[in-house]
Amino acid sequence: MQDRDGEGEPQGRDFAEEGRKLFAGHCDFIWAADKIDGLPPMGPPEIAFAGRSNVGKSSLLNALTNRKALARTSHTPGRTQQLNFFALGAEPPNERMRLIDMPGYGYAAVSKTKIESWTKLMRSYLRGRSTLKRVYVLVDGRHGLKDVDQEMFKLLDTSAVSYQIVLTKRDEVKKSEVESRIAKVLEGLAKHPAAHPEVIFTSSQTGEGIPELRAGVARLLAQMGM
Ligand SMILES: Nc1nc2c(ncn2[C@@H]2O[C@H](COP(=O)(O)OP(=O)(O)OP(=O)(O)O)[C@@H](O)[C@H]2O)c(=O)[nH]1
Ligand SMILES: [Mg+2]
Incomplete structure (x- = not known):
């Protein structure tokens, strides 16, 4: 990943260290919502x-916060069925930020009614939440972008939310294929100027890319003056 100490960036700060500290602090589950008024x-x-079912969202949350089972993971797609909110940094109401584990999309084996209700919940959350500062869209590093991911990008483009792609399961991708996988994803993002122009390739198993992602979150907070 290139460094982006460009214009408007807080200078002279060690975001790797700030990110490490941020995620080493308190983190606790605080809320689950399965409908928009909840x-x-x-x-x-x-x-x-966010991301397709089984892509590794809950695992990534655990890796970031260095917990084994903060967010529930599963081999079976469709494990996370609500928006799960976690407080980071301190106990509410003094938490520094919140992390949200979203239900996966693109999972065919759930009932149509359920898919519709999750989609509605996600849409209204993504569109109507002024405190939502970034969505990390996870993409399975073994497979790259799928059509449903493009639908998600379109939704995010119209929601005016900043988003970035995070590739997952790097430990299952051959070293020789990493660069081409990233290049292919960037190609697929070309039509989405709202997307952050960098991709982070992570593994929740080996921890690769996790410090970079933590640093990105710390940088985001700094850009907001927090
Ligand atoms: N090898 C490998 N497997 C992973 C990694 N991250 C997640 N997995 C596996 O992928 C499966 C799904 O992981 P979850 O974290 O539950 O995925 P999710 O995106 O939260 O899934 P839903 O909640 O169903 O949408 C589990 O079997 C994990 O062990 C990774 O970095 N490497
Ligand atoms: Mg999950």
């Missing part, structure tokens, strides 16, 4: 993890 009151900045 969202918690808005508070500190929120960042959400």
Whole structure:
């Protein structure tokens, strides 16, 4: 990943270290929402993890916070069925930020009614939440972008939310294929100027890319003056 100490960036700060500290602090599950009127009151900045079912959202959350089972993971797609909110940094109401584990999309084996209700919930959350500062869209590093991911990007483009792609399961991708996988994803993002122009390739198993992602979140907070 290139460094981006460009214009408007807080200078002279060690975001790797700030990110490490941020995620080493308190983190606790605070809220689950399965319908739009069930969202918690808005508070500190929120960042959400979205992506196809089974891509590794809950695992990534655990890796970031260095917990084994903060967010529930599963081999069976469709494990996370609500928007799960986690407070990071301190106990509410003094938490620094919130992390949101989202239900996966693109999973065919769930009932149509259920898919419709999750989609509605996700749409209204993504569109109506002024404290939502970034969505990390996870993409399975073994497979790259799928059509449903493009649909998600379109939704995010019209929601005016900043988003970035995070590739997952790097430990299952051959070293020789990493660069071409990233290049292919960047190609697919070309039609989405709202997307952050960098991709982070992570593994929740080996921890690769995790410090970079933490640093990105710390940088985001700094850009907001927090
Ligand atoms: N090898 C490898 N497997 C991973 C990694 N991250 C997640 N997995 C596996 O992928 C499966 C799904 O992981 P989850 O974290 O539950 O995925 P999710 O995106 O939260 O899934 P839903 O909640 O169903 O949408 C589990 O079997 C994980 O062990 C990774 O970095 N490497
Ligand atoms: Mg999950």
